[in-house]
Amino acid sequence: MKKFTICALSLTLLSSCLPLEKDLEAAYPNTQIAVESCVTKNASEIVEQPQIRDACASKHKIEFKVWERYFLNGKAGYSSSSFYTTDTSVFEGDLTNESVNLIFTNATIEIQHTENPDKTETLYLTGLWIPPSGKYNFSENVLFKPKSVANKDAEGNSLYTWNISSASGVRIELR
Numbered sequence: 001m002k003k004f005t006i007c008a009l010s011l012t013l014l015s016s017c018l019p020l021e022k023d024l025e026a027a028y029p030n031t032q033i034a035v036e037s038c039v040t041k042n043a044s045e046i047v048e049q050p051q052i053r054d055a056c057a058s059k060h061k062i063e064f065k066v067w068e069r070y071f072l073n074g075k076a077g078y079s080s081s082s083f084y085t086t087d088t089s090v091f092e093g094d095l096t097n098e099s100v101n102l103i104f105t106n107a108t109i110e111i112q113h114t115e116n117p118d119k120t121e122t123l124y125l126t127g128l129w130i131p132p133s134g135k136y137n138f139s140e141n142v143l144f145k146p147k148s149v150a151n152k153d154a155e156g157n158s159l160y161t162w163n164i165s166s167a168s169g170v171r172i173e174l175r
Contacts, residue, residue: 024036024037025037025038025060028173028175029060030060030061030062030170030171031060031170031171031172031173032103032170032171032172032173033173033175034056034060034170035053035056035057035060035170038052038055038056038059038060039052039053039056042055042056053129054105054127054129057103057105057129057169057170058105060170061105061106061168061169061170062168062169062170062171063166063167063168064102064104064166064167064168064169068099068102068167069164069166069167071097071098071099071102072095072096072097072098072099072104072107072130072164072167073095073096073098074093074094074095074096075093075094076091076092076093076094076109076138076162077091077092077093077151077160077162078090078091078142078146078151078160079091079092079139087145088141088142088143088145089141089142089143089144089145089146090139090140090141090142091109091111091123091139091140091142091162092137092138092139092140093137093138094135094136094137094138095107095125095130095135095136095138095164096130096133096134096135097130097131097132097133097134097135098132098133099132100132100172101132101171101172101173102132102169102170102171102172103129103130103131103132103169103170103171103172104128104130104136104167104168104169105126105127105128105129105130105168105169105170106124106125106126106127106128106166106167106168106169107125107128107164107166107167107168108122108123108124108125108164108165108166108167109122109123109125109162109163109164109165110122110123110162110163110165111123111142111144111160111161111162112160112161112162113144113146113151113159113160114153114159114160115144115146115147115159116144118144121142121143121144122165123138123140123142125138125140128169130169131172132172146159146160
């Protein structure tokens with residue numbers, strides 16, 4: 001009976017020291033640790049790992065503060081090739097994560113064009129995974145098609161501006 005009590009007590013103490021996968025999600029909310037734990041817990045033979053990662057990232061994402069969004073930078077513009085070949089217009093560019101501890105999983109881009117009667121068009125980029133120093137290239141169809149491929153006025157000023165109006169993702173945290 002004494003051996004059983006010692007074994008049971010030892011097992012109880014040992015198991016309380018080892019965090020369970022569910023505990024990792026609770027202990028490290030909104031981090032890559034929670035996403036990794038969620039992916040491990042939900043591994044599947046019929047659902048591919050990128051889809052599971054996207055679902056887990058969506059579950060654990062947080063909306064980044066305004067100053068944190070500034071770590072997501074890039075270049076973008078209307079595609080000149082789509083201007084001549086299609087009836088639709090394409091807005092394309094690349095985004096770079098300049099942070100050291102954020103992973104971007106979603107971004108909202110607003111495009112303002114002086115010729116656009118609606119003035120603002122919004123792109124929702126979802127299912128991203130842009131780690132620190134990572135890049136993401138995007139190419140999205142947009143409703144508004146500029147009259148000129150140059151997108152400049154007579155003085156050479158751009159007829160459009162764009163900005164990242166919101167971004168979300170997870171923080172990188174070490175255990």
